[in-house]
Amino acid sequence: MSAQTDKRKPYLRPIRGWWKRDSYYIRYLAMEATSILIALYALILLFGLLRLGQGEAAFNGWLETLRSPLSVGLHSLLLLVFAYHSYSWFKVMPKTLPAIYWRGAKLPQPMITRIGVAAAVTINLLVIVVLAGMQS
């Protein structure tokens, strides 16, 4: 993502339709596209925070919106998107890390992915179980 410093008009190779050439590109785009919905979820929470600051009636309105079928449907989609993000994050992680050595041998890439996914499943379940236990 470096900026063009040459003042001459650069030659831009046409790129239309590149992603259809290989299923790997489609998986890459699916991974990148999760970011749009992750941003949307962050904005939903930011809006909730804004409503919280506006008092009880405003916040209850936000909670009411969360109960609408449209919102529940959207969050079901978000659930799948976050799960895919989590999987793809740890799938790519070994390629972005320097080699890790364990007992003199290089830790194989699939092992790093498995450890990451296991950590994600554990932490997510832990959060839900702890909150489910808080039935006040």
Next chain:
Amino acid sequence: MKRSNEPVFWALFGAGGMLSALTGVALVFVTGIGVPLALLLSPELMSYPNMLAFAQHWFGKLVIFSVIALFLWHATLRILLLLHDFGIRAGPASALIGNGLALLCTLAAAYLLLALGF
């Protein structure tokens, strides 16, 4: 050589990616499905008094701020890459708009949390 500011954005990208990979599914389930539908979770969990108390506690503030800000910085970098891949080339303009919006939302979250008091 001019010092690059890119490591900062990549660090925020990585932190947000990791946080959302580890907790995103649970957060979406709690705020978007479990609490609204009273599925496994008590709707009281996110009642106004409970959420106000959570957002007034320093730890609650830290959680809310980290989730909103880091998720947004993570998403912004990827959205810029995605635009680049579809022909909107990364440059000062797209970076300024993308990072500017993320910064604006980060400051808004910080302001709202501080305004709720301790």
